[in-house]
Amino acid sequence: MELxxxxxxxxxxxxxxxxxxxxxxxxxxxxxxxxxxxxxTVDEAYAKDIIVMLGRADEGEIKLGDIELKVNKCExxxxxxxxxxxxxxxxxTKLSCEKLDDILQTVVAKYEKAxxxxxxxxxxxxxxxxxxxxxxxxxxxxxxxxVGAIYITLGLPRIIEIVxxxxxxxxxxxxxxxxxxxxxxxxxxxxxxxxxxxxHIRDIGRIGISTGDMSVWLSLNERELEKRHIKREEVEExxxxxxxxxxxxxxxxxxxxxxxxxxxxxxxxxLERTVSNTLVKGIEGxxxxxxxxxxxxxxxxxTVGSELKRLKNQKKIEGVDFKRTKxxxxxxxxxxxxxxxxxxxxxxxxxxxxxxxxxDVDARHITLIAxxxxxxxxxxxxxxxxxxxxxxxxxxxxxxxxxVDNLLEAAIHGETEGLKGVTENVIVGQPIKLGTxxxxxxxxx
Amino acid sequence: MKKGKDSILEHELVPKHEIAGEEEVAELLxxxxxxKEQLSKIKLSDPVIKEIKAEVDDVxxxxxxxxxxxxxxxxxxxxx
Numbered sequence: 001m002e003l004x005x006x007x008x009x010x011x012x013x014x015x016x017x018x019x020x021x022x023x024x025x026x027x028x029x030x031x032x033x034x035x036x037x038x039x040x041t042v043d044e045a046y047a048k049d050i051i052v053m054l055g056r057a058d059e060g061e062i063k064l065g066d067i068e069l070k071v072n073k074c075e076x077x078x079x080x081x082x083x084x085x086x087x088x089x090x091x092x093t094k095l096s097c098e099k100l101d102d103i104l105q106t107v108v109a110k111y112e113k114a115x116x117x118x119x120x121x122x123x124x125x126x127x128x129x130x131x132x133x134x135x136x137x138x139x140x141x142x143x144x145x146x147v148g149a150i151y152i153t154l155g156l157p158r159i160i161e162i163v164x165x166x167x168x169x170x171x172x173x174x175x176x177x178x179x180x181x182x183x184x185x186x187x188x189x190x191x192x193x194x195x196x197x198x199x200h201i202r203d204i205g206r207i208g209i210s211t212g213d214m215s216v217w218l219s220l221n222e223r224e225l226e227k228r229h230i231k232r233e234e235v236e237e238x239x240x241x242x243x244x245x246x247x248x249x250x251x252x253x254x255x256x257x258x259x260x261x262x263x264x265x266x267x268x269x270x271l272e273r274t275v276s277n278t279l280v281k282g283i284e285g286x287x288x289x290x291x292x293x294x295x296x297x298x299x300x301x302x303t304v305g306s307e308l309k310r311l312k313n314q315k316k317i318e319g320v321d322f323k324r325t326k327x328x329x330x331x332x333x334x335x336x337x338x339x340x341x342x343x344x345x346x347x348x349x350x351x352x353x354x355x356x357x358x359x360d361v362d363a364r365h366i367t368l369i370a371x372x373x374x375x376x377x378x379x380x381x382x383x384x385x386x387x388x389x390x391x392x393x394x395x396x397x398x399x400x401x402x403x404v405d406n407l408l409e410a411a412i413h414g415e416t417e418g419l420k421g422v423t424e425n426v427i428v429g430q431p432i433k434l435g436t437x438x439x440x441x442x443x444x445x
Numbered sequence: 446m447k448k449g450k451d452s453i454l455e456h457e458l459v460p461k462h463e464i465a466g467e468e469e470v471a472e473l474l475x476x477x478x479x480x481k482e483q484l485s486k487i488k489l490s491d492p493v494i495k496e497i498k499a500e501v502d503d504v505x506x507x508x509x510x511x512x513x514x515x516x517x518x519x520x521x522x523x524x525x
Contacts, residue, residue, distance in 0.1 A: 077513070077514035077515055077516075077517070078514055078515030078516035078517070079511075079513070079514055079515025079516075080514075080515075081515075082515060312453075322456070323455045323456045323457055324456075324457050326457075326458065333458065335492075336453065336492060337453050337456055337458055337459050337492060337493070338453070338459060338462075338487075338491045338492045338493035338494070339487055339488070339491055339493075339521075340458075340459060340460050340462065340487075340493065340507055340509070340521075341453075341456065341458035341459045341460075341493075344458045344459075344460070345458055348458075363512045363513055364513060367511075367513070371485075374485075375485040375486065376485075376486050377485075377486035377487045377488040377491065377521070377524060378488065
């Protein structure tokens with residue numbers, strides 16, 4: 001700094017210096033910027049770097065196009081780029097070309113540094129990162145989820161269900177989103193709920209056998225019919241649809257008389273059961289449907305029982321927004337929507353379960369698990385029938401579960417042990433090929 | 446390709462699947478120094494593969510939406 005000035009007139013110099021500090025080191029907008037930046041999810045350290053650089057004096061101006069162009073050229077994740085552009089645009093006037101390059105370089109360097117190193121044991125880290133919070137999970141199997149009387153498995157049992165890739169869930173449920181007025185009007189939504197919920201003949205009337213004339217009688221409950229918007233004729237049609245030889249007639253007391261080809265009592269009671277289990281309306285397997293208003297004011301249907309395929313293939317029911325409809329059955333998603341959708345579902349289900357329990361697990365760990373489970377194109381469980389069982393190493397499989405069986409099988413088939421993995425090498429007492437153990441170094445001369 | 450509300454390609458959970466060109470695949474394999482077989486797999490019977498009519502040995506480019514990275518490219522090899 002100009003000491004000459006200071007010697008000549010101290011006050012004058014101080015004033016000038018303060019001015020310069022204000023101008024160069026503390027732009028007025030900087031407070032706003034730093035506040036802005038501290039909110040970001042991007043690494044805070046580099047946010048600070050940006051501020052530090054902004055503090056320096058600058059000359060020249062850059063255009064929006066420069067930011068766009070230069071940021072796009074960087075090897076950064078999409079989300080970071082968008083955020084970076086946004087931040088840079090806000091402070092554009094303070095930037096020079098040189099400074100922009102400087103910032104970008106720092107960001108890229110920080111990003112590279114934040115990346116996981118090659119040969120890092122990410123699987124172990126993921127396992128621990130989920131395992132530890134898992135110990136804190138409550139053992140409550142069922143939890144009232146606030147959806148009128150629909151119970152869904154949550155907590156640890158649910159996590160186990162997901163990683164085991166269970167086909168049969170303890171509480172399968174679908175979340176059906178609706179279209180247009182079905183989503184905005186309660187009546188419409190409830191009507192639709194009735195359309196989807198399965199209705200068997202047994203739900204809408206009493207049924208019995210009359211041994212005198214070897215027939216089955218059915219007394220329909222008018223109230224139930226009205227509630228479910230079912231006409232008598234529809235029921236009759238359904239009964240006739242059971243077999244070609246079905247005869248239906250109305251009795252004087254309003255009951256329906258049903259006669260088939262039944263010759264014995266055994267056949268007659270079989271007919272009774274068939275009639276009683278005949279589906280009149282809805283989707284088979286969806287035992288209950290409830291309409292509930294979400295926070296956004298939108299009505300959403302929750303079901304007991306999950307039948308994504310049947311819901312997709314049905315043609316009659318209108319108002320269902322299939323592309324936003326989900327199920328908690330991952331196997332079903334894999335079947336109907338494919339492996340990538342299943343991968344997304346695993347991530348969504350796991351993170352929401354953990355979040356619901358108040359646990360904060362980084363999305364990267366969950367993503368890794370979902371990737372491991374779906375990388376072969378089918379949903380594989382984490383366990384001896386899936387990922388652990390599919391390992392190439394005999395020792396690794398034997399160390400996991402059913403030791404003797406694995407060793408015996410391997411001996412019978414004459415398998416060889418390559419000693420490439422971690423477990424095998426720990427067993428035989430060799431250094432594991434991980435991290436620095438994975439590379440061989442030769443000292444230079 | 447089927448469009449409309451019934452198409453599974455429009456579903457929220459389904460990311461964009463496209464058949465990757467030969468050049469792109471070559472570049473990908475070269476970048477990571479891997480063989481095609483080392484890619485993740487997707488079955489020919491996968492509903493999305495049926496929709497986009499990919500064949501065995503094709504490589505499918507998947508544009509995932511990621512909470513962490515925003516947008517992310519991933520590849521899967523179509524197998525029987």
